[in-house]
Amino acid sequence: MPNAMTGSVRRKVIVIILITSFVALLVSMVALLSYEAQAYRSFLINDLTTQAEILAVNSVPALAFNDPDAAQTNVDLLGNRTGITAAAIYTKDGGLFASYRSGEYTGALPERGELREPVVEGSALKLFHPIVNNGVTLGTVYLQASYALGGRIADYLLILGATMAASLAVAALLSLWLQRSVTAPISAVTGIAQKIVDERNFNLRASRTTDDEIGTLVDAFNAMLGEVGERQRDLEATNEKLKAESDERRKAEDALRLANQRKDEFLATLAHELRNPLAPMVNSLALLELPGTPPETGRRARGIIERQLSHMVRLIEDLLDVSRISQGKLTIHREQVDLALVLRNAIDTVRPLLEAKDQQLIAGLPQTPVYLQGDAVRLSQVFSNLLNNASKYTADGGRIGIATAIADGRAEVTVSDNGRGITPATLDVMFEMFVQDASADQRGQAGLGVGLALAKRLVEMHGGEIRAASEGCGKGSTFTVTMPVDVAAALPAAEEGKRREFAGRERYRILLVDDNVDFATTMAMLLRNLGHEVAVAHDAPEALAAAVPFRPDFAFLDIGLPTMDGYELARKLSDTLAHSQARNVKLVAISGWGQKEDRRRADAAGFGWYLVKPVDLDSIRAILDALPAVSAEPVAPRARI
Amino acid sequence: MLLTGLLGCLAAAPAWAQESEGVYEDEEVKAAFIYHFATFVEWPPAGEGRVDFRVAVIGDDLVAAELERFLPGRDIGGRPMRVERLDSLDELGEVDVLYVGAGYDGRLAQVAAVVGDRPVLIVTDAPDALSEGSMINFEVVDERVRFEISLTAAQRAGLDLSSRLLSAAMFVDTQSALPRVSGTPTIMAALL
Numbered sequence A: 001m002p003n004a005m006t007g008s009v010r011r012k013v014i015v016i017i018l019i020t021s022f023v024a025l026l027v028s029m030v031a032l033l034s035y036e037a038q039a040y041r042s043f044l045i046n047d048l049t050t051q052a053e054i055l056a057v058n059s060v061p062a063l064a065f066n067d068p069d070a071a072q073t074n075v076d077l078l079g080n081r082t083g084i085t086a087a088a089i090y091t092k093d094g095g096l097f098a099s100y101r102s103g104e105y106t107g108a109l110p111e112r113g114e115l116r117e118p119v120v121e122g123s124a125l126k127l128f129h130p131i132v133n134n135g136v137t138l139g140t141v142y143l144q145a146s147y148a149l150g151g152r153i154a155d156y157l158l159i160l161g162a163t164m165a166a167s168l169a170v171a172a173l174l175s176l177w178l179q180r181s182v183t184a185p186i187s188a189v190t191g192i193a194q195k196i197v198d199e200r201n202f203n204l205r206a207s208r209t210t211d212d213e214i215g216t217l218v219d220a221f222n223a224m225l226g227e228v229g230e231r232q233r234d235l236e237a238t239n240e241k242l243k244a245e246s247d248e249r250r251k252a253e254d255a256l257r258l259a260n261q262r263k264d265e266f267l268a269t270l271a272h273e274l275r276n277p278l279a280p281m282v283n284s285l286a287l288l289e290l291p292g293t294p295p296e297t298g299r300r301a302r303g304i305i306e307r308q309l310s311h312m313v314r315l316i317e318d319l320l321d322v323s324r325i326s327q328g329k330l331t332i333h334r335e336q337v338d339l340a341l342v343l344r345n346a347i348d349t350v351r352p353l354l355e356a357k358d359q360q361l362i363a364g365l366p367q368t369p370v371y372l373q374g375d376a377v378r379l380s381q382v383f384s385n386l387l388n389n390a391s392k393y394t395a396d397g398g399r400i401g402i403a404t405a406i407a408d409g410r411a412e413v414t415v416s417d418n419g420r421g422i423t424p425a426t427l428d429v430m431f432e433m434f435v436q437d438a439s440a441d442q443r444g445q446a447g448l449g450v451g452l453a454l455a456k457r458l459v460e461m462h463g464g465e466i467r468a469a470s471e472g473c474g475k476g477s478t479f480t481v482t483m484p485v486d487v488a489a490a491l492p493a494a495e496e497g498k499r500r501e502f503a504g505r506e507r508y509r510i511l512l513v514d515d516n517v518d519f520a521t522t523m524a525m526l527l528r529n530l531g532h533e534v535a536v537a538h539d540a541p542e543a544l545a546a547a548v549p550f551r552p553d554f555a556f557l558d559i560g561l562p563t564m565d566g567y568e569l570a571r572k573l574s575d576t577l578a579h580s581q582a583r584n585v586k587l588v589a590i591s592g593w594g595q596k597e598d599r600r601r602a603d604a605a606g607f608g609w610y611l612v613k614p615v616d617l618d619s620i621r622a623i624l625d626a627l628p629a630v631s632a633e634p635v636a637p638r639a640r641i
Numbered sequence B: 001m002l003l004t005g006l007l008g009c010l011a012a013a014p015a016w017a018q019e020s021e022g023v024y025e026d027e028e029v030k031a032a033f034i035y036h037f038a039t040f041v042e043w044p045p046a047g048e049g050r051v052d053f054r055v056a057v058i059g060d061d062l063v064a065a066e067l068e069r070f071l072p073g074r075d076i077g078g079r080p081m082r083v084e085r086l087d088s089l090d091e092l093g094e095v096d097v098l099y100v101g102a103g104y105d106g107r108l109a110q111v112a113a114v115v116g117d118r119p120v121l122i123v124t125d126a127p128d129a130l131s132e133g134s135m136i137n138f139e140v141v142d143e144r145v146r147f148e149i150s151l152t153a154a155q156r157a158g159l160d161l162s163s164r165l166l167s168a169a170m171f172v173d174t175q176s177a178l179p180r181v182s183g184t185p186t187i188m189a190a191l192l
Helices: A009-064 A068-079 A149-199 A213-275 A278-289 A295-327 A339-356 A376-392 A424-429 A451-461 A492-503 A517-529 A540-550 A566-580 A596-605 A617-624 B002-020 B026-039 B061-070 B108-115 B151-156 B163-168 B184-191
Strands: A084-091 A096-101 A119-121 A124-133 A136-146 A335-338 A360-364 A371-374 A399-407 A410-417 A465-470 A477-484 A509-513 A533-537 A554-558 A586-591 A609-612 B053-058 B079-086 B097-100 B121-124 B136-141 B144-150 B171-173
Touching: A009 A068, A009 A084, A009 A096, A009 A124, A009 A136, A009 A149, A009 B026, A009 B163, A068 A084, A068 A096, A149 A213, A213 A278, A213 A295, A278 A295, A295 A339, A295 A451, A335 A339, A335 A376, A339 A360, A339 A371, A339 A376, A339 A399, A339 A410, A371 A376, A371 A477, A376 A399, A376 A410, A376 A451, A376 A477, A424 A465, A451 A465, A451 A477, A509 A517, A509 A540, A517 A533, A533 A540, A540 A554, A540 A566, A554 A566, A554 A617, A566 A586, A566 A596, A586 A596, A586 A617, A596 A609, A609 A617, B026 B053, B026 B061, B026 B097, B026 B121, B026 B136, B026 B144, B053 B061, B061 B079, B061 B097, B097 B108, B108 B121, B144 B151, B144 B163, B151 B171
Parallel strands: A360 A399, A509 A533, A509 A554, A554 A586, A586 A609, B053 B079, B053 B097, B097 B121, B121 B136, B144 B171
Antiparallel strands: A084 A096, A084 A136, A119 A124, A124 A136, A335 A371, A399 A410, A410 A477, A465 A477, B136 B144
């Protein structure tokens, strides 16, 4: 039985029906047999009593008139009845009067007739009945019948057994037929579930065929499938997203690693590049200090120092720009600029390099003024970088060209060379920071690999774009910068203004205070060369003392002064000069610190400008030329000393 | 009670012995028969003021004695049975059964005449008595008391005899006397 209950539902249903039917039939059978066993006895006794009664009545005359023959006839007649094995009539005194025994009867008749209760002895039912006439007992009838309860029960068992077998067979057939309506839907659901597990297809659905609990199960199953499918899709989507994010992160990591690697390379290059100019400069200084050095030699030594120094300055400028780009602090100062002037400045910057390599420059500058909105200094930097680059990757005696064209409201500047060209692989990455052609012609002019990246950024900040093209190795390269032309500014008046701005300068009296004597001295020389009158002081008392007689228009004050700092000095100076003269002195702070707090304190002390060391000469020039001063943001420091 | 039962059984024991040995006296048998005859007859209602069931005996003192011993305590249809000894027919009053013993010296036909058509069962113990108007007549065959019946006579007296009685009879005469009742031929035909 436990085996039967582990099979399929189909099998279980059949087993349950069969067991139920079997038990019901068995109970019925037991009840029937119990009743039959009881009923059989009563029936037999009743039947036998009736027979005895008839015999008794019929035997009254025989007994009354002492006629044993008649009694015998009656008894014999009864004896022919099936089931009665013996019959006898006794007189009222108990004596045997007439008797009958069937062939199967083996026992003895009771010796005396007397009234007793019916009794079952073995397979015989024995019954006594009185013979009464007119209220007077004449004798007793004795009947004996075969009491075949066992045989009868056996017969019943046989019949019931056959009935049960037939019933079970019919029940099994019926259940086979009926259970289809129960198990078929379950089997269908099971099949679908198995299929889903095998195929991982959550779009499959079980079809509802019944309205009973199985129908409800199918509905719930389908709803569950929908839910599972939904979650599966969500999960896949999430996985996809995670994978994409992971890819992105890997790319970002790669990019970071590459950037880091380039930074390392950059640092190595930087150290190398900064050290390179030092040896020739030291040697030149030694030559100059030697007594009896011929003037021609001294002039060449100074030339060497100047070139090396300017190279170092460019390196440091680039370095500062790199720092600004990486911090997102690179800003441009928008104004109206003439493209021709910008290009001329750029050409002037690289001319020493071109001359050193004996390269020919073919410049096609615009014949009519072309105005742009931008930072003149920065735009010059862009083109000087491009020209510098062209020179660097072009052999000695090569040709370098710069040309301009105007089309569709855009100015296009092309810098080309007949140098070594660019490989396609390099073309893809050359505008990225710190990328440098490893096989570049060094010659102490390698650079830091930031020029093109800087140029690209600057052009983009001006709303333009930069492209590079090369037909391959040894076939030269072409860089093209496209920028929007400032159409509104193309007015003669503006043009005049610009020319004046670049040309005309006022002469000022300038008080320069710095405890660094070298800085103060060189700065003073530069300012004097620009045509201004300069007084130098190295501390606050000296400055205050010099201020009154000198009556400066501008005071350039170092903040980090001994005994009294720049802020204090600024206030005292303002006070002192305010009493002695009508003109207000314009205060310019020069500091090694560029924090917001420092600028705020400078503002409070009455400074009009704030410059961070190293000080850019252009910035000073801009202040002196009374260009619109930017109060909070100082002009970017550019040291072109 | 049990003791009484046991004593009863013991007391009865000699009687069984008697019976089993077949030593009944004929008188005793006859007395019993007379009683039994009465039980097989459908009696008309008893006369006014009379309750008991009277059995008159003439010509057989032994049988009378047996009856006197046998009948008390018995009844027919609730009527207690009583025995009357008659010395002569003149003494015959209102009776239900008249037994004329073998010792009766008169003529049987006279008895029938005296009785007339009263519903009296006439039992006799004489050869050919049926033709003399007797209704039931004893006859000893092979040392056993038997009887014959004249259905006609009984019917004439208005007495219906049970068929079970007839079945026990040695002989039933249905022709010994002329029918008095219109229904008789039918009965006779049925019996034939």
